[in-house]
Structure formats: structure tokens, C-alpha cells
Amino acid sequence: MASSAVTSAEIGSDAPRSDFGRVLAQRERRFAAALLAPAFLALLATTTFPLIFLIWTSAFRMDLAMPFTNGFVGFENYQVLLSDERFWSSLLVSLIYTGSTVALQVVIGLALALLVMDMKRGQGWFRVIAILPVVLSPAVVGMIWRTFMLAPEFGIVDFLAINAGLGGKNWLGDPLLAMVSVIVIHTWQWTPFAFMVLLASLASLPEDIYEAARLDRATAWQRFRRITLPLLRPAIVMVVIMRTMVALTAFAAIFTVTAGGPGTATEILNLYAYRKSFTELSIGYGSALAVALLIVTIIISGVLFAMRRAK
Amino acid sequence: MTSFKPTRRTLLKTGTAAAALATFGPAVLRRAAAQDADLAPYKSASIDWQQASGETITVAVIPASYFENLIALAPQFKALSGIDVRFEKIPPAQIRQKSVIDLTSKTGTYATHAADPMYYALYAANKWVEPLDAYLSDKSLTDSSWFKFDDIIPAWRSANGIDGKLYGMPYDGEVTIQVYRKDLYDARGLKPADTLEAYMSNAAALNTPNDRVWGAALRGVAGAGQNMYIYPSIFREFGGDWMKGGKLTVNGPEAEAALAWYVDIMRKYAPTAAANWNWPDIADAFSQGTVASYIDAHSSASVINNAEKSKVIGKIAYARWPKGPSGKRTTSIWNWGFPINAALPEKRRKATWLFIQWAASAETQARTAHRFAGLTKRSGVNRTSIWRDPDYIKLMNGFGENFVEAAMQALQDDTDVDWRPRVPQWPAIGDTMATAIQSALSGQATVKAALDDAQRRIEPMMRG
Numbered sequence: 001m002a003s004s005a006v007t008s009a010e011i012g013s014d015a016p017r018s019d020f021g022r023v024l025a026q027r028e029r030r031f032a033a034a035l036l037a038p039a040f041l042a043l044l045a046t047t048t049f050p051l052i053f054l055i056w057t058s059a060f061r062m063d064l065a066m067p068f069t070n071g072f073v074g075f076e077n078y079q080v081l082l083s084d085e086r087f088w089s090s091l092l093v094s095l096i097y098t099g100s101t102v103a104l105q106v107v108i109g110l111a112l113a114l115l116v117m118d119m120k121r122g123q124g125w126f127r128v129i130a131i132l133p134v135v136l137s138p139a140v141v142g143m144i145w146r147t148f149m150l151a152p153e154f155g156i157v158d159f160l161a162i163n164a165g166l167g168g169k170n171w172l173g174d175p176l177l178a179m180v181s182v183i184v185i186h187t188w189q190w191t192p193f194a195f196m197v198l199l200a201s202l203a204s205l206p207e208d209i210y211e212a213a214r215l216d217r218a219t220a221w222q223r224f225r226r227i228t229l230p231l232l233r234p235a236i237v238m239v240v241i242m243r244t245m246v247a248l249t250a251f252a253a254i255f256t257v258t259a260g261g262p263g264t265a266t267e268i269l270n271l272y273a274y275r276k277s278f279t280e281l282s283i284g285y286g287s288a289l290a291v292a293l294l295i296v297t298i299i300i301s302g303v304l305f306a307m308r309r310a311k
Numbered sequence: 312m313t314s315f316k317p318t319r320r321t322l323l324k325t326g327t328a329a330a331a332l333a334t335f336g337p338a339v340l341r342r343a344a345a346q347d348a349d350l351a352p353y354k355s356a357s358i359d360w361q362q363a364s365g366e367t368i369t370v371a372v373i374p375a376s377y378f379e380n381l382i383a384l385a386p387q388f389k390a391l392s393g394i395d396v397r398f399e400k401i402p403p404a405q406i407r408q409k410s411v412i413d414l415t416s417k418t419g420t421y422a423t424h425a426a427d428p429m430y431y432a433l434y435a436a437n438k439w440v441e442p443l444d445a446y447l448s449d450k451s452l453t454d455s456s457w458f459k460f461d462d463i464i465p466a467w468r469s470a471n472g473i474d475g476k477l478y479g480m481p482y483d484g485e486v487t488i489q490v491y492r493k494d495l496y497d498a499r500g501l502k503p504a505d506t507l508e509a510y511m512s513n514a515a516a517l518n519t520p521n522d523r524v525w526g527a528a529l530r531g532v533a534g535a536g537q538n539m540y541i542y543p544s545i546f547r548e549f550g551g552d553w554m555k556g557g558k559l560t561v562n563g564p565e566a567e568a569a570l571a572w573y574v575d576i577m578r579k580y581a582p583t584a585a586a587n588w589n590w591p592d593i594a595d596a597f598s599q600g601t602v603a604s605y606i607d608a609h610s611s612a613s614v615i616n617n618a619e620k621s622k623v624i625g626k627i628a629y630a631r632w633p634k635g636p637s638g639k640r641t642t643s644i645w646n647w648g649f650p651i652n653a654a655l656p657e658k659r660r661k662a663t664w665l666f667i668q669w670a671a672s673a674e675t676q677a678r679t680a681h682r683f684a685g686l687t688k689r690s691g692v693n694r695t696s697i698w699r700d701p702d703y704i705k706l707m708n709g710f711g712e713n714f715v716e717a718a719m720q721a722l723q724d725d726t727d728v729d730w731r732p733r734v735p736q737w738p739a740i741g742d743t744m745a746t747a748i749q750s751a752l753s754g755q756a757t758v759k760a761a762l763d764d765a766q767r768r769i770e771p772m773m774r775g
Contacts, residue, residue, distance in 0.1 A: 064411065064415060064433065064437065065433055065436070065734075065735040065736040065737075065738065065739060065772070066436070066735060066736065067436060067437050068436075086768075146587075151584050151587075152582070152583040152584040153582055153583065153584055154584060168583065170583045170584075170586060172586075172587055173531075173583065173584075173586035173587060173752075173753050174753060174754070175750075175753055175754070175755045178753075259532075259533065259534075260746075261532075261533050261746070261749050261750075261753070262533070262586065262749045262750060262752065262753030262755060263533075263746055263747075263749050263750025263751075263753055263755040263756065263761075264746060264750065264755075265750075265753070265755055275742060278408050279408075279535075279738060279739070279742045280738060280739035280742055280743075280772075281411065281433075281738050281739065282739065
């Protein structure tokens with residue numbers, strides 16, 4: 001009692017307590033900042049800085065083959081890009097590749113999930129087997145498909161096609177078939193992801209709604225359209241967003257299977273940016289292409305996120 | 312004076328040391344003597360091999376038997392020079408990019424690397440590597456009467472030079488020749504082709520896909536060292552000129568005729584899969600008996616003569632590149648050379664030069680080829696004298712009929728240093744051309760459209 005009286009007499013009336021609180025809060029904030037700093041710096045160094053450097057580089061002509069022409073060019077690389085036919089064709093290839101692989105993944109993944117939901121036995125086994133392609137490295141997947149599956153005359157797919165009376169096909173040497181092949185490979189590898197997510201969502205749907213629908217004599221198709229699909233919508237949109245962002249920036253599997261060929265038939269934008277930068281050694285223009293890919297990805301995922309919120 | 316009083320511990324120590332000396336001494340001495348004999352041919356050069364002793368250098372090579380043999384001998388170099396050599400093996404598709412990134416960043420990670428001759432123009436324009444002339448003429452670093460630079464195959468030397476200056480020392484190289492199945496040719500009374508026209512008609516005569524034998528195969532997969540390894544020879548043989556009137560030209564009538572010939576033979580007489588094949592795939596198919604003939608590097612002979620896998624050993628013969636309509640033969644004059652990274656400190660550059668001199672010397676070339684103790688011997692030695700050495704010839708002729716004659720003639724007479732345009736922009740040009748060739752082969756574009764498009768894309772690269 002006495003000591004508290006002395007303290008308040010020394011310092012003042014009510015003020016000390018709130019001051020003390022402020023100091024404590026400030027210290028806590030500082031401590032939190034100190035804890036956060038290393039992670040924040042690491043994040044800056046590994047993501048933000050390279051991104052800014054990429055944008056900065058895209059404003060330069062940086063051509064290793066002709067070092068004497070290097071220098072600041074502002075937006076010139078972007079002007080060249082707009083009139084570069086190969087940029088537009090690779091963007092188109094990217095969009096076709098992304099659109100078709102994502103659609104196929106969702107449709108096949110959902111179909112598989114519905115099928116597996118009704119399985120009485122062996123569901124666990126099916127899940128384990130289905131997830132296998134996802135854990136393989138895309139480069140390995142590319143090598144397997146290129147050498148064992150799709151080689152004309154010698155590959156498994158051609159062997160089956162010949163035996164089925166369809167005749168041999170040059171799967172990776174024909175522009176259209178090559179595009180189909182890379183879409184199939186990507187779909188094969190990533191459908192299990194969609195399947196797992198949708199299966200988990202399906203399992204969490206409330207059974208009583210279906211019960212009520214059955215009492216109202218709704219057909220299976222009606223139940224699917226009016227109940228399952230709307231309830232699964234958030235999960236489907238999430239799958240679409242995640243798979244789209246990955247498909248837009250796909251690289252390893254296409255690089256090992258076709259390297260963008262034949263000609264430029266399967267050259268997605270990411271591959272074109274890589275070839276410009278590291279094969280043609282035109283770093284500035286390659287950076288501009290990478291920035292363009294970044295912008296396209298941001299726009300598309302922005303639209304998808306907006307769709308997710310909209311009812 | 313302190314008297315020597317042996318304790319139990321000193322007695323034990325001395326005893327163990329004496330026993331060890333008695334057991335291992337002779338072996339150590341024998342090894343030292345063997346090493347001296349090993350090193351004697353190098354020590355006869357009048358240079359101080361130890362002048363950069365204590366340095367460590369990293370050398371990037373590709374995983375290939377001709378470099379493995381060199382790696383196996385590296386301890387001899389360490390004993391000779393006191394220089395540590397660390398080898399890093401990088402697949403051919405990546406070594407060009409990795410070395411360019413290292414040279415651009417000037418970190419000096421690779422003191423030297425297996426370099427593609429087409430890259431020297433780029434290296435020289437950026438001053439990433441040192442001209443080697445100064446090292447060759449420096450008497451404290453090179454004994455020219457011992458090293459005998461003039462003995463190195465002239466075509467490879469000129470391929471590794473820009474404006475008369477040497478930038479890379481040839482270590483191992485190859486030349487393109489015709490490889491064919493003698494049994495199949497004899498059965499139909501055919502002769503190896505002397506012209507591209509005859510090569511096409513031979514392929515037509517032998518093409519029997521129903522029996523799983525195709526007439527011919529050439530590299531089809533797109534890439535600067537892949538379809539662009541074979542097409543430039545055809546382009547030159549059809550009379551094509553890369554620098555027409557001083558301007559880099561890849562289209563025009565000669566180019567169209569050359570590409571049409573390539574597309575024609577690949578579509579009609581090569582296995583469909585060959586559109587995606589590089590040389591190992593072709594050599595594998597040939598060794599399985601499914602391809603009657605191919606034109607590619609002479610070094611693929613080791614694959615088709617691999618006793619464990621090949622079904623055609625004893626049925627193989629060789630001939631020179633067929634002549635084109637222009638009357639010329641143009642083989643590749645390709646080699647892996649060693650440049651010196653300009654970003655190194657001076658002493659390490661000396662160490663690197665000593666390594667390069669050792670690797671390119673006649674002695675090391677012989678020790679990694681016919682005198683190599685292991686199973687795989689090199690077939691791409693850099694010395695004219697070795698190509699004439701009876702022991703080497705005996706070894707090489709084991710690959711099949713007419714091998715050394717065809718390769719020697721190709722090396723000496725059938726080459727053309729402007730086989731490909733030697734400009735710094737080559738990586739970009741090679742890739743653009745490779746894509747154009749493949750789009751013509753796959754039918755994505757006509758021959759003319761593919762070449763005109765390539766020309767349109769290449770022009771801004773040259774303008775600067």
C-alpha cells in the first residue's frame with residue numbers, strides 16, 4: 001500500500017499505467033518485427049528482388065551475342081513483342097494448353113471422384129494408386145512418355161494403335177498430334193490432384209439434402225445438377241485456379257517431350273521466354289516475354305478469383 | 312650429453328615403422344619409379360611443369376568415354392605439375408548454357424570447359440576467353456618443338472580460331488562420314504553413294520519397312536547440334552553461301568533445294584521416329600539392323616560396334632560424304648576444344664594452360680586412345696601423326712571396312728571452315744534454323760515458307 005502510494009506520488013496519477021502499457025506494446029511489436037525480419041528479408045531476396053530485377057532487365061537490350069549494342073531501351077522490348085508473331089502464337093498455344101488441360105482435369109477428376117465415392121471396397125487402394133503420377137517429377141514423366149510411350153514404331157501407344165488397326169502415327173512429329181500428346185501427358189499427371197480435392201469435398205457433402213431430394217423423386221441427374229455441382233462449386237473453382245496457374249507456367253514436361261516442336265507447334269509462352277533468354281542469349285527480350293507471361297497469369301487468375309466471389 | 316634410453320613406447324613406434332617400411336616400402340618405391348617412367352615423356356619438354364603448383368582448377372566436360380579416359384589419367388598430371396584438376400560432368404545439352412552463364416558472370420568457376428567451336432565467335436566478341444597464341448609462343452609456358460602444334464588437325468585448328476587467332480585447343484573431334492550395311496548393299500549390287508542423288512536412290516532401293524529395314528536416317532530432332540549439325544553440310548553442298556554479299560542469308564534457291572532434299576529423304580526413307588532422333592538413336596537403330604545407312608559422325612562407330620548390343624558387327628563399311636550438286640563435299644569439322652576463361656587470376660590461367668597443353672599433347676592423346684589401358688579407346692584424336700600410327704589404324708579398322716581411309720579423307724579434303732556461319736549470333740541463328748527445319752519436316756510449313764520465316768527472324772539478330 002505504501003509503496004504504491006509512493007510510486008503514484010512520484011510519477012503522477014493515472015498516466016503511468018497507460019504509459020507502461022504503451023511501452024510494453026511497443027516492445028512486443030519490436031520483438032514480433034525482430035522475429036519476422038529474417039523470413040521477411042529472405043522473402044524479399046528470393047521473390048521480390050528477382051521480380052523487380054526481371055522488370056528492370058526487360059527495359060534493357062541485353063544481348064550476349066552482341067554486347068556492343070546493349071543499353072537502356074525503355075519499352076522497346078514490349079513494342080517488339082507486340083509485333084512478334086511468335087509471341088502471339090506461343091500465347092495462343094499457352095491458352096489452348098491451359099484451357100484444355102484444366103477442363104479435362106476437372107471433368108475427369110470429378111467423374112473419377114463420383115465413381116470412387118460409390119465404391120464399397122478398395123477406395124484406399126485406389127487413392128494411393130491414383131496419386132502416383134503427381135509425385136513423379138514432370139521431367140521424368142516427359143522422358144517416360146517420349147521414349148517408352150509415344151515413339152513411333154517402337155513405343156507402347158503406337159504398338160497398341162497398330163494392333164487396334166488404327167495404324168502407326170507420328171505422335172510427336174506431327175504438329176496437331178504433338179499438341180494432343182502434351183495435353184494428354186499434363187492431364188495424365190495432374191488429374192489425380194483434382195480427383196483428390198473433389199473426392200474430399202464430395203465426402204463432406206451433407207447426406208440429408210440428398211435424402212430429401214430422393215423423397216421428392218429427383219432423378220440422379222437432377223440431384224447432380226441441383227445439389228452436387230452447386231455445393232462443389234467452391235472446390236471446383238479452387239481446383240481451376242490452382243491448376244490454371246500451374247498450367248500457364250508449365251515447363252519441364254513439354255521441354256523434355258517436344259522442346260516446343262515440331263517447329264513451334266507446342267511452344268508455350270514460358271518455353272519461348274526460356275529459349276529467347278538462354279538459347280538465343282537475348283536476356284532483355286526474354287525478360288520482357290517473362291513479364292508478359294506474368295501479366296497474363298495475373299489477369300487470368302484475377303478473373304477466376306472474381307468469379308469465385310461472385311454468386 | 313643425453314644418452315638414448317629406449318622406452319617401451321619408442322621401441323614400439325620404431326618397430327611398427329620399420330615393419331611398415333619393410334612391407335610397403337618396395338611398393339611405394341616401385342610406384343614412384345613407375346610414375347617417373349610415366350612422366351618421362353612430359354619431362355623431356357623444356358618447360359617447368361611445376362610453375363603453377365598448388366593451384367586447383369575445375370574443368371567442365373561432357374560424360375563421354377573420350378573424356379573419361381582423360382579423367383583416368385588426371386593423377387599423372389597432378390604428379391607432373393602439382394596442379395589439382397576437378398572435373399565436372401555436364402550433359403552436352405546443358406554444357407553450353409552453363410559455361411555461358413559462368414563466363415557472363417565472370418565468376419571463373421570453370422577454368423576451362425569442353426567448348427563447341429561455333430561458340431568461339433561469341434566468346435571472343437565478349438572477351439570471355441583468352442586468345443591462346445600468347446601462350447603458344449611463350450617459351451616459359453610452351454615447348455613448341457615438344458608440343459608440335461602444327462601436328463594438330465588443321466581443319467579443327469582453323470575451326471577454333473577467329474580472325475586468325477586461336478581460342479580453343481582441339482582435344483577430341485569428329486568428322487561426318489557415310490555408314491552403310493555392306494551385306495545389304497552387296498545383296499542388291501549397290502555401291503556406297505558418291506553423290507547425294509545416288510544416296511537417295513540407294514535409300515529408295517533398300518527401304519523395306521515391312522521387313523523393318525529403312526533406307527536411311529539423318530538427325531531429325533531440332534537443335535543447334537542436332538538437325539543443324541547435318542543440314543549445313545547439305546546446304547553448302549547445294550552451293551549455299553551463308554554470307555551472300557556480306558549479308559547472312561539462310562533462304563533462296565540453294566537453301567530450298569537443300570532443305571527439300573533433307574525433308575524428302577527423311578519422309579520417304581527414314582523411320583518416322585527419326586524426326587525426333589539425335590545421333591545415339593540413329594546409331595542404336597543401325598546397330599539393331601533397322602537402318603541400312605546413315606550419314607553422321609565417325610565417332611558413332613563405337614556404338615554400332617558395341618559387342619554387347621550390336622547385331623551388325625562385321626557387316627559395316629564406311630565411305631566419304633556424298634558430293635552435292637555443286638560438286639563439293641562438306642563434312643562437319645566439329646571438335647571439343649579447351650579455351651581459357653579470361654576471368655581467372657594469372658597463376659590459375661597458367662595452370663589451365665599447362666593442363667590444356669598436357670591434354671592436347673601427342674603423348675596424352677595416344678595414352679587416351681590406342682594406348683589406353685581400359686576398354687573404350689578414343690577414335691577422335693587431334694593429331695595427324697596418330698591418325699597415321701599403325702597401332703591406331705589397326706584399332707580403328709576394327710570398326711569396319713574402309714573406316715580410317717574414309718575418315719582421313721574427310722578430315723583432310725572434305726571440310727570447309729565456313730561450313731556454318733561463324734558469327735557471335737550463332738546460338739540464336741542455330742536455334743532459329745533448327746526450328747525452321749523441323750517445321751518443314753513436320754509439314755507445319757512449306758520448305759520455302761519455313762526458310763523465308765527463318766530469314767525474317769535472323770535479320771534483326773544481325774543488324775545489332
